[in-house]
Amino acid sequence: MQGGELNNLYIIGNGFDRAHGFPTSYTDFAYFIYKEYIADTQPEYKFLEREEFLEESENILRTLQDDIWDFPPSEVEGAQPRSYEEGLILGFLGILGYARTADLWSELETALGNIDYKSIRHAIDDVVDSDGDFDMGKTGFALEDGSQEWTNAACKFKSTFRDWINTVEIEKSKKIESFYNYLKEHRGYFLNFNYTETLQKLYCIQDRDVLHIHGFRGDGENSIIVGHNSGEIKYESSMLGYDDNIRSLHATLKKNPQLDSLKKFLNTCEDITNIICIGFSFGDSDDEYIRALINHPKTSHAAWVLNEYKKSEVDKQSRKLQGFGIDSSKITPEKIL
Numbered sequence: 007m008q009g010g011e012l013n014n015l016y017i018i019g020n021g022f023d024r025a026h027g028f029p030t031s032y033t034d035f036a037y038f039i040y041k042e043y044i045a046d047t048q049p050e051y052k053f054l055e056r057e058e059f060l061e062e063s064e065n066i067l068r069t070l071q072d073d074i075w076d077f078p079p080s081e082v083e084g085a086q087p088r089s090y091e092e093g094l095i096l097g098f099l100g101i102l103g104y105a106r107t108a109d110l111w112s113e114l115e116t117a118l119g120n121i122d123y124k125s126i127r128h129a130i131d132d133v134v135d136s137d138g139d140f141d142m143g144k145t146g147f148a149l150e151d152g153s154q155e156w157t158n159a160a161c162k163f164k165s166t167f168r169d170w171i172n173t174v175e176i177e178k179s180k181k182i183e184s185f186y187n188y189l190k191e192h193r194g195y196f197l198n199f200n201y202t203e204t205l206q207k208l209y210c211i212q213d214r215d216v217l218h219i220h221g222f223r224g225d226g227e228n229s230i231i232v233g234h235n236s237g238e239i240k241y242e243s244s245m246l247g248y249d250d251n252i253r254s255l256h257a258t259l260k261k262n263p264q265l266d267s268l269k270k271f272l273n274t275c276e277d278i279t280n281i282i283c284i285g286f287s288f289g290d291s292d293d294e295y296i297r298a299l300i301n302h303p304k305t306s307h308a309a310w311v312l313n314e315y316k317k318s319e320v321d322k323q324s325r326k327l328q329g330f331g332i333d334s335s336k337i338t339p340e341k342i343l
Contacts, residue, residue, distance in 0.1 A: 012215075013279040014194030015305060021285025021315065023200050025343055026179045026208070030171070030200070032114040033060060038170040040066075043095045063111065067103030074100040075130060077155035091162060098159035101126070101255075115291055118259040119234025123252045127243045142245075150247025157251070160258040168230045171201045171223050181208040185284075185343050192282070195275050197268070197295075199286065201230055217271040219264050219295065233261030235291035263294045269302065278305045284313040284343050288323050300330055314339040 023030045037056045044066060045052050051059070051066055059066075077097045102110065104126050105117035130152065133144040189209060196205055196216040201223045205211040221229035239256050242249050281299060288296070299305045310327055312320045320339045327337055 012193050012195065012276050014192050015275065015278045015281045015299075015308070016194055016196045017281060017283045017286045018196055018198045018200060018205065019284070019286030020200060021287070022343065023174075023202055023204055023285070025285060026182065026204060028174050028176075028179065028202070028204070030174060030202070031112075033111045035114070035167060035170050036060070036063060036111040038173070039095065039099070039166060042166070043092055044099075047092060047096060060111065064103075067099055067110075070096050070100035071103050071129065072100065073097045074126065074156070075152040077159065094155065094159040094162040095166060097155070098163045101156065101159070115232065115234050115261065115289075117234075119236030119256070121256075123239065124241050124243070127245075127248065146245040146247055149243070149245045150251060153248055153251040153255075156255045157258050160255055164230075164232060164258075167232050168223070171230065174202055176202060176204055176207045179204075179208065182343060185209075188342055192280070194280075194282070195271075195278075197271070199292070217267065219268060220261070231261055231264070233259045235261055235263070235294075261291065265294060265298055268295060268298055272299075272302045272304045275304050278308045280311055281305060281308045282311040282313070282342070283323070285315075288326050296327075296330055300332070309336045309338065311342075312337065312339050313342045315343070 020030055033056075037059055040051075040054065040059045040063075045054070048066065048069070051062060054062060073093070074097050077093050101121060102117065104122045106120045106122050107113050107117040110117050127149065130149065133141045133148055135141045135144075186209060194215075196211060198205065198216050198218050199220055201218065201221060203222070203224055205216055206213060218225075218229075220231040223230065236256075239253055241252075286292075299308075310332060312323050314320050317339075324334065324337045324339075328334055
């Protein structure tokens with residue numbers, strides 16, 4: 007690798023911030039929610055340490071599933087804002103309990119796109135008429151009315167995510183000397199999947215050389231992007247109001263790829279010789295960014311350098327890049343951080 011010239015592009019993922027000791031995993035976010043909204047409202051789960059909460063989280067979400075049909079209406083006169091917000095979060099957690107995901111908190115964004123709306127629908131009993139026959143109209147109304155606050159709940163969940171990320175204190179950490187020295191020899195630009203200013207504050211990287219592809223907490227509350235990358239919902243219940251509400255919820259939870267922002271950023275860069283990946287997991291939701299890098303003229307001929315944190319992870323990442331058509335000779339593991 008060449009030093010001096012600005013010919014490297016760093017892809018920075020959450021593993022980078024965690025290497026600096028920051029509590030920025032989705033499980034840290036889950037425990038933040040627990041402390042803010044669950045501990046004081048669920049007496050049987052009041053005094054849980056972090057690991058205890060994670061062990062009990064599946065049971066906790068199961069107990070909250072009934073709340074998804076019983077959101078506090080925002081227009082109630084005299085209602086306390088905090089009570090309404092708690093109701094939104096607890097209800098949304100109940101919805102999240104229906105996610106078809108093996109490890110909910112470790113795969114949170116995937117879970118947001120894999121909610122089992124069919125099971126949710128069948129969790130509420132059909133309404134019957136005086137003869138005991140299925141009343142489609144009243145059942146449809148019950149489903150629509152019960153799900154009308156779900157989009158608001160999703161918005162509150164996302165704003166709570168922003169609240170959490172703003173609690174991370176960069177000032178309490180120090181730069182990692184080995185990485186600092188590496189940067190001096192291998193200058194470059196940064197495609198940052200994190201929301202924090204770790205690069206700028208600890209390593210004096212200029213803002214113009216960093217693209218926070220999913221938003222930056224310093225840019226205001228609406229800049230943070232979090233969500234799933236799944237396609238449209240295939241399930242339909244034949245209850246139009248309910249179906250409209252779940253489609254709205256699914257759309258609210260969706261994370262739209264910022265490909266135009268990436269293209270504009272790359273257009274300002276010099277030709278890139280090396281793409282250096284640090285703390286980046288190569289999750290499926292980020293595949294479109296990898297394809298964009300492979301196809302952009304500034305980065306299409308670059309070699310790929312994978313920070314060697316765990317050999318098994320490097321092997322997995324290498325296989326994924328090869329699946330995109332990158333020749334194995336252009337993929338190198340290196341201990342950087």
